[in-house]
Amino acid sequence: MHILIIGAAGMVGRKLTDRLIADGALGGRAITALTLADVVAPANPGTSLPVKCVAADLSAPGAAASLLAGRPDVIFHLAAIVSGEAEADFEKGYAINLDGTRLLLEAIRREGLAEPYCPRLVFTSSIAVFGEPLPAAIPDDHIHTPLTSYGAQKAICELLLADYSRRGFVDGIGIRLPTIVVRPGKPNKAASGFFSGIIREPLAGLEAVLPVDDGVCHWFASPRAAIGFLLHAANLDTTPLGQRRTLTMPGLSATIAEEIAALRRFGGEKALRLIRREPDPIIARIVAGWPQNFDASRATELGFRAETSFDAIVEAHIEDELGGRVH
Amino acid sequence: MHILIIGAAGMVGRKLTDRLIADGALGGRAITALTLADVVAPANPGTSLPVKCVAADLSAPGAAASLLAGRPDVIFHLAAIVSGEAEADFEKGYAINLDGTRLLLEAIRREGLAEPYCPRLVFTSSIAVFGEPLPAAIPDDHIHTPLTSYGAQKAICELLLADYSRRGFVDGIGIRLPTIVVRPGKPNKAASGFFSGIIREPLAGLEAVLPVDDGVCHWFASPRAAIGFLLHAANLDTTPLGQRRTLTMPGLSATIAEEIAALRRFGGEKALRLIRREPDPIIARIVAGWPQNFDASRATELGFRAETSFDAIVEAHIEDELGGRVH
Numbered sequence: 001m002h003i004l005i006i007g008a009a010g011m012v013g014r015k016l017t018d019r020l021i022a023d024g025a026l027g028g029r030a031i032t033a034l035t036l037a038d039v040v041a042p043a044n045p046g047t048s049l050p051v052k053c054v055a056a057d058l059s060a061p062g063a064a065a066s067l068l069a070g071r072p073d074v075i076f077h078l079a080a081i082v083s084g085e086a087e088a089d090f091e092k093g094y095a096i097n098l099d100g101t102r103l104l105l106e107a108i109r110r111e112g113l114a115e116p117y118c119p120r121l122v123f124t125s126s127i128a129v130f131g132e133p134l135p136a137a138i139p140d141d142h143i144h145t146p147l148t149s150y151g152a153q154k155a156i157c158e159l160l161l162a163d164y165s166r167r168g169f170v171d172g173i174g175i176r177l178p179t180i181v182v183r184p185g186k187p188n189k190a191a192s193g194f195f196s197g198i199i200r201e202p203l204a205g206l207e208a209v210l211p212v213d214d215g216v217c218h219w220f221a222s223p224r225a226a227i228g229f230l231l232h233a234a235n236l237d238t239t240p241l242g243q244r245r246t247l248t249m250p251g252l253s254a255t256i257a258e259e260i261a262a263l264r265r266f267g268g269e270k271a272l273r274l275i276r277r278e279p280d281p282i283i284a285r286i287v288a289g290w291p292q293n294f295d296a297s298r299a300t301e302l303g304f305r306a307e308t309s310f311d312a313i314v315e316a317h318i319e320d321e322l323g324g325r326v327h
Numbered sequence: 328m329h330i331l332i333i334g335a336a337g338m339v340g341r342k343l344t345d346r347l348i349a350d351g352a353l354g355g356r357a358i359t360a361l362t363l364a365d366v367v368a369p370a371n372p373g374t375s376l377p378v379k380c381v382a383a384d385l386s387a388p389g390a391a392a393s394l395l396a397g398r399p400d401v402i403f404h405l406a407a408i409v410s411g412e413a414e415a416d417f418e419k420g421y422a423i424n425l426d427g428t429r430l431l432l433e434a435i436r437r438e439g440l441a442e443p444y445c446p447r448l449v450f451t452s453s454i455a456v457f458g459e460p461l462p463a464a465i466p467d468d469h470i471h472t473p474l475t476s477y478g479a480q481k482a483i484c485e486l487l488l489a490d491y492s493r494r495g496f497v498d499g500i501g502i503r504l505p506t507i508v509v510r511p512g513k514p515n516k517a518a519s520g521f522f523s524g525i526i527r528e529p530l531a532g533l534e535a536v537l538p539v540d541d542g543v544c545h546w547f548a549s550p551r552a553a554i555g556f557l558l559h560a561a562n563l564d565t566t567p568l569g570q571r572r573t574l575t576m577p578g579l580s581a582t583i584a585e586e587i588a589a590l591r592r593f594g595g596e597k598a599l600r601l602i603r604r605e606p607d608p609i610i611a612r613i614v615a616g617w618p619q620n621f622d623a624s625r626a627t628e629l630g631f632r633a634e635t636s637f638d639a640i641v642e643a644h645i646e647d648e649l650g651g652r653v654h
Contacts, residue, residue, distance in 0.1 A: 090494065131570055143468045145489070145570045152490040156483050162472070163479040167417065243458055243472045 004072035007079030009038035027235035058100035064107035086150035097153035174246030182317035202274035211280035253293035262310035331399035334406030336365035354562035385427035391434035424480035501573030529601035538607035589637035
């Protein structure tokens, strides 16, 4: 089985790569080739599997077609310009997030014109497809009225994925990921960064800034759960999806207070003292517009699983990133 | 005021042109220039207004920019490949219905980069954005799960229209038209053709074929109502639309039996005898998948008006197409 990961150098892409190499198989079939693509060629992960690391700009003419030269059986398409950048650079956001995905779908369709070809395509969409007014728990069939260009681009790609799948050009499935916590690595400038920071930094003995109230509520899953979603999507029978090819993934709706309670259980009072409360009205306003809870029963019925407590999310972080030990 | 109509050679485009010329004004402002564009240059309607008739393929590079050279204040974008053709010719459907609209939006945005420009753009979308499962009366905020490539293309254009409007590049409004009856002209091959045919042909003393049961129900408005929608959309304050820039237009949910009752009132028994019942299981199956009723209260609250009885639809046909007289 040949697997292609587009956007392999990102956090999720690297974890997915590591997991596929560790498993050596996907859905019971041995992996015989792995192509890792990103704007900058991903580092070779070092494995006995035949791995090809490729630099590719999906929005450039011919890039998608050359990625498909080996006719991968499963394609993970994780590449995207993030929300803030897509809002700041209108043309770049549409070029990568819309044209890039459409060129990939077109390259798959054209690859199948000469000889039948219908790979499984797993596409990461976003809960940014939803916009105000929002119900308390957003159902999977809620209308898409995105409030950002990034959300619009993801919503458009969901429609393309569904139409190309309906026409039999690709076997597509889209998954809308929750906010991923605890992200490993250094603090970044994303408005959502503190959700990870207030766990990751104190557990490493470092100070973290909390810019919002304890009552703020959001929608979470661990990196480990995200990799589980991707693998499950790659193996799922897509027949029951019908024309609704994209699913909101399950997650945990939790408050900052619940995050802090979980931190206390694993890191004790000394970890709590490392959270510095520094209210930031700009971040508070951004976060206030984000959805807090979803009804992901459609995905749950199809076997997708996420953590059901913040303790489990922190535990996954300690096991996967800290070698099972807290500082 | 300069008005541009793209798709001016179609039935709705011609009626809109005639109405604008008759009015000489739009929203209280005198029309000073009228540009009529279509794949084949529309016939000059003959008026004292300065009219330019242009052949333009919106999907060709530069075509949209040259249409905008005169910086029209209001643009009606009616051009589209119809549902059946977009399904039969995948590439052509995406080229015209998606790329054509996106190139128009991009040309408007780029026109505004040098000097501020934010025209009103009235875009005709379609109830084909909705797909199964459908509620009894489809609300304006029902999720888009199109079952055709045409519907996917229209749904994507709605998202683009909303995002370009949100960013301030255009002042866009989309309207989803009901099935237009009674269409003037000759019978055509559209699966929906009989809805018009069983009124138009008998009133002209000609036979018409009815391929479905009397109980079949569908969603209608007259050509006159459609022109009313377009003019109202061109004049509407778009502020209350928020991020939901496209509205399902009001219409009449009526059965074939109600159509026939209206025909009897205007054409008598001799008209009824001209309806030949010839059940066609293929057409019956296609029509069975179509929506039957909508909750268009959002558009109604904003002042859009359609007929509320089939009698009114037949009356509009007799007045507008038959000079007020039945054969």
